[in-house]
Amino acid sequence: EVQLVESGGGLVQPGGSLRLSCAASGFTFSDYWMNWVRQAPGKGLEWVANINQDGSEKYYVDSVKGRFTISRDSAKNSLYLQVNSLRAEDTAVYYCARLRSGWNALDYWGQGSPVTVSS
Amino acid sequence: QSVLTQPPSVSGAPGQRVTISCTGSSSNIGAGYDVHWYQQLPGTAPKLLIYGNNNRPSGVPDRFSGSESGTSPSLAITGLQAEDEADYYCQSYDSSLSGPVFGGGTKLTVL
Numbered sequence: 001e002v003q004l005v006e007s008g009g010g011l012v013q014p015g016g017s018l019r020l021s022c023a024a025s026g027f028t029f030s031d032y033w034m035n036w037v038r039q040a041p042g043k044g045l046e047w048v049a050n051i052n053q054d055g056s057e058k059y060y061v062d063s064v065k066g067r068f069t070i071s072r073d074s075a076k077n078s079l080y081l082q083v084n085s086l087r088a089e090d091t092a093v094y095y096c097a098r099l100r101s102g103w104n105a106l107d108y109w110g111q112g113s114p115v116t117v118s119s
Numbered sequence: 120q121s122v123l124t125q126p127p128s129v130s131g132a133p134g135q136r137v138t139i140s141c142t143g144s145s146s147n148i149g150a151g152y153d154v155h156w157y158q159q160l161p162g163t164a165p166k167l168l169i170y171g172n173n174n175r176p177s178g179v180p181d182r183f184s185g186s187e188s189g190t191s192p193s194l195a196i197t198g199l200q201a202e203d204e205a206d207y208y209c210q211s212y213d214s215s216l217s218g219p220v221f222g223g224g225t226k227l228t229v230l
Contacts, residue, residue, distance in 0.1 A: 035219065037165075044121055044224040045157075045165065045208055047216075059217040095164055104212040104219060105155035105170035112164055 002026040002108045004096050009113035016086050020113055022079040022096030030054070030074040033099035035106060036081045038092035046092075049081065050099070064090075086117045122147065123209055123222035130228040136197045139225045141209030147220055152212040154192040156185055159206045159224075168207070169194060196227070204229045 008020040020036070036048040049060045049070040058070050069082040079096050093112040100107035124142040131137040143149055153172055157165040167176050169185040172192060182198045196203055209222040 037219075045210075045221040047219040047221065050218055061216065061218065100167075100170060103155070103170050104153060105167055105210070106157075106165075106219065107167045107170070107176065109164040109166070 002098070004098065004108055004110035006094065006096055006110040006113035009094060009115045011116045011118065012086055013119050014087060014117055016117070017082070017084045018086070018115060020081040020083065020094055020096075020115070022081075022110055024077045024079065024096075024098075027098070029072075029077040032101065034070075034072060034079045035097045035099060036070060036079075037095045037097055037106070037109075038090075039095070039112075040089075040092040043092075048094070051079070083115070086115075088117050091115060091117045121223035122213060122216075122220035123211060125207075125209055125222035125225045127223070128226045128228065130230055131199045132230045133199050133201065135199050136195060137199065137227065138196075139194045139207055139209075139227075140191055141193065141211075141222050142191050143211055143220075146215045147211040147213040148192065150214055152214075154185065154187070155210045156183075156194045157208045157210065159208065161205070165208065199229050201229050203227060 003025045005023045035050040038048050051058050051070045067085045071080045093114050095112045096110045097106035098108045129137050156169040158168045159165045172187045173185040184195050206224045208224050213220040
């Protein structure tokens, strides 16, 4: 059974940092593109970043470029999102999601890790 | 403001059929990229409902279907049930972003 379990979220002050983690199981992690998607309270879904199978390609939404860094460790079957210089507008639930092979669809999602940026 | 456009809400009585449209632009749907649909029940993570315009992952009832119509694909739900009440999102790929883009979501109310 495919499982994605996020952790690392919490309350952080503006300008602060967090490292979100996503532990993957039930599939060959190194075979898939992985993504981070966020959802602000009461709002829709927003793609944040993705990374290819070996970590050589990374893409970000403009609003987080230079502040967020996506990475992965295939030995640990884990995906990460280092979030720096946090702003109030980064407050959201952060989901990791797997890209379905051969498609640009996200076929498995974690339960989400909430991040609140507030003083 | 979302890259893809969906109606904010739709409603229907049990047993009825509803459709949800999704409009994009020349860098995503208009460029020929597939459209996918997600269902998000209250307080839960999104779930893939339809991929590649009209393919259902295992376990998704055939009451859910997608259609492709030029640059405005849609999701259809037939035989509405109370448990279908949720938010629905369309998603495609945008070449200018090199990543997925989503619609703003449509809240389905079963009357």
